[in-house]
Amino acid sequence: MEVAIRTPEEIGYMREAGRILADCHRALESRILPGITTLEIDAWVEQFLSKRGATPEQKGYKGFPYATCASVNEVVCHGFPSERVLHDGDIVTIDIVVNKDGWLADRGWTYAVGNVSRPVARLLRQTHKALVRGIEVARPGRTLGDIGHAVEKTAGWRRFGIVKPLIGHGIGRQMHEPPDVLHYGRARTGLPLREGMVITIEPVFTLGTEGAVLWDDDGWTISTADGSWGAQYEHTIAITKNGPYILTS
Numbered sequence: 339m340e341v342a343i344r345t346p347e348e349i350g351y352m353r354e355a356g357r358i359l360a361d362c363h364r365a366l367e368s369r370i371l372p373g374i375t376t377l378e379i380d381a382w383v384e385q386f387l388s389k390r391g392a393t394p395e396q397k398g399y400k401g402f403p404y405a406t407c408a409s410v411n412e413v414v415c416h417g418f419p420s421e422r423v424l425h426d427g428d429i430v431t432i433d434i435v436v437n438k439d440g441w442l443a444d445r446g447w448t449y450a451v452g453n454v455s456r457p458v459a460r461l462l463r464q465t466h467k468a469l470v471r472g473i474e475v476a477r478p479g480r481t482l483g484d485i486g487h488a489v490e491k492t493a494g495w496r497r498f499g500i501v502k503p504l505i506g507h508g509i510g511r512q513m514h515e516p517p518d519v520l521h522y523g524r525a526r527t528g529l530p531l532r533e534g535m536v537i538t539i540e541p542v543f544t545l546g547t548e549g550a551v552l553w554d555d556d557g558w559t560i561s562t563a564d565g566s567w568g569a570q571y572e573h574t575i576a577i578t579k580n581g582p583y584i585l586t587s
Contacts, residue, residue: 341508342508342536352536367449376420376424379408384405392438394435394437396433403418406434408430408431417431417558429458429567433447442509442510444509444513444540447570448462464495468489468543469541472539476539476575476577478579483526485520485539489539493543498543499545499568504521504560517537539572540571541570544568546564
């Protein structure tokens with residue numbers, strides 16, 4: 339499958355999905371508090387999307403049963419929403435893919451629950467900074483390696499681990515399309531970025547320096563091998579002649 343080059347009209351459709359997703363995450367900021375469960379968050383998100391005429395694309399994807407992925411503390415990806423109560427000091431990543439009229443947008447975000455420790459706060463800041471750095475170089479004429487290098491350099495400065503198996507991707511009509519977007523690599527290498535490409539950038543950093551992960555028996559849940567906590571920040575962006583255009587902000 340070739341990398342899709344989207345027309346401005348198609349990017350506009352994805353922007354509408356991204357706007358709904360951004361509004362959803364903005365509303366979540368005030369709702370993720372000590373005492374809530376990730377199952378309650380999941381139900382609220384599904385209701386929110388329904389009111390906006392959208393659906394959660396990951397629900398039913400390869401059998402995944404929920405509207406969101408909700409990953410707490412050492413779980414870094416694809417966590418199942420549950421009756422687990424979030425406590426002060428926890429962190430939770432809520433990852434949502436919105437389908438609006440057949441066009442998709444993807445954004446994951448790590449939220450602090452109440453007051454987190456200083457090391458965790460640094461992890462959140464630096465992971466978000468890595469996303470920003472990756473987006474800044476996502477311009478025509480640059481390469482996927484430039485994105486990976488920018489993210490990796492940001493992790494190395496604080497000696498955080500990078501979860502290398504978890505990557506960004508193209509997106510459009512399907513949740514996962516070419517190309518793969520690695521969060522490490524060499525500058526000026528890899529696929530050149532072209533106007534009209536739409537990709538996600540979604541680095542996952544861990545407090546442990548290795549970034550190694552294990553898959554749970556459920557076939558979905560991914561946790562750090564050393565038990566350290568992890569954070570993820572993700573946007574869907576379009577490559578335009580004027581630079582990166584964030585569709586999910």
